[in-house]
Amino acid sequence: MLQVENINTFYDLSHVLHDVSLTVAEGEAVAFLGRNGAGKTTTLKTIMGLLTPRGGKITMNGTDLTEAQAHTVSLNGITLVPEDRQIFTNLTVFENLKISRLPVDGAKHLDDHLDWIFSLFPRLKERINNKGNQLSGGEQQMLTMARGLGTEPRLMLVDEPTEGLMPAYVETIHNVLVEIQKKGIALLLVEQNFRMALTISKRAYLIEKGVIRWEGASSDLLEDQETRMRYLGV
Numbered sequence: 375m376l377q378v379e380n381i382n383t384f385y386d387l388s389h390v391l392h393d394v395s396l397t398v399a400e401g402e403a404v405a406f407l408g409r410n411g412a413g414k415t416t417t418l419k420t421i422m423g424l425l426t427p428r429g430g431k432i433t434m435n436g437t438d439l440t441e442a443q444a445h446t447v448s449l450n451g452i453t454l455v456p457e458d459r460q461i462f463t464n465l466t467v468f469e470n471l472k473i474s475r476l477p478v479d480g481a482k483h484l485d486d487h488l489d490w491i492f493s494l495f496p497r498l499k500e501r502i503n504n505k506g507n508q509l510s511g512g513e514q515q516m517l518t519m520a521r522g523l524g525t526e527p528r529l530m531l532v533d534e535p536t537e538g539l540m541p542a543y544v545e546t547i548h549n550v551l552v553e554i555q556k557k558g559i560a561l562l563l564v565e566q567n568f569r570m571a572l573t574i575s576k577r578a579y580l581i582e583k584g585v586i587r588w589e590g591a592s593s594d595l596l597e598d599q600e601t602r603m604r605y606l607g608v
């Protein structure tokens with residue numbers, strides 16, 4: 375489904391990604407792990423079309439998205455759940471979700487969509503008339519993910535969804551990610567909580583200083599403390 379081949383991404387003259395290659399198959403959950411500053415967010419932003427690689431190739435189901443802008447990438451079934459939780463804080467949960475449906479069908483079939491969203495996030499239903507700024511960090515993260523599902527993606531790029539959350543919410547987000555994958559949506563998951571990421575995923579990549587250093591089965595990495603120490607420090 376998603377194929378990333380030898381992409382190189384720069385911030386001005388600073389060369390951050392070096393020949394990064396990875397794949398995500400239909401419905402697959404893949405962990406993408408590495409230390410702070412390794413290039414995880416840059417990789418997700420490059421796939422999403424927020425940064426353009428110099429060289430390399432990105433395709434989704436055969437469609438070339440290497441130079442595509444974010445809205446085109448989105449139309450091709452990819453969504454990014456960013457680490458900085460993008461919701462409209464002065465709008466209600468309902469309004470936030472409605473806006474996420476505008477590009478799809480002008481929010482015409484909102485009720486059906488909301489039934490699905492609230493089956494994944496019952497807590498958001500309870501908060502439907504609350505404004506974004508009245509939500510806890512965990513609820514804001516749920517709303518960010520729910521908004522990401524507005525475009526009915528085939529692949530969700532999830533950037534550190536549990537960062538800064540209380541342990542109780544970490545569990546909730548973990549369960550929601552499992553549910554999303556059960557619905558057939560593939561995940562490329564960046565997460566500092568490596569144990570959680572490796573439990574959800576079947577395969578994993580380790581990136582260090584913009585270079586993919588390891589790829590393999592998540593179960594192998596769970597047992598391979600030496601590799602984890604080398605690239606994650608845990």
Ligand SMILES: Nc1ncnc2c1ncn2[C@@H]1O[C@H](COP(=O)(O)OP(=O)(O)O)[C@@H](O)[C@H]1O
Pocket residue numbers: 385388390408409410411412413414415416417
């Ligand atoms: N907007 C930017 N301008 C310049 N350098 C950046 C920018 N964003 C990130 N970087 C640098 O790119 C490298 C990779 O960053 P990032 O992809 O955010 O890492 P990660 O998400 O793995 O923590 C780091 O060295 C970081 O300092």
Ligand SMILES: [Mg+2]
Pocket residue numbers: 414415416457533
């Ligand atoms: Mg990051």
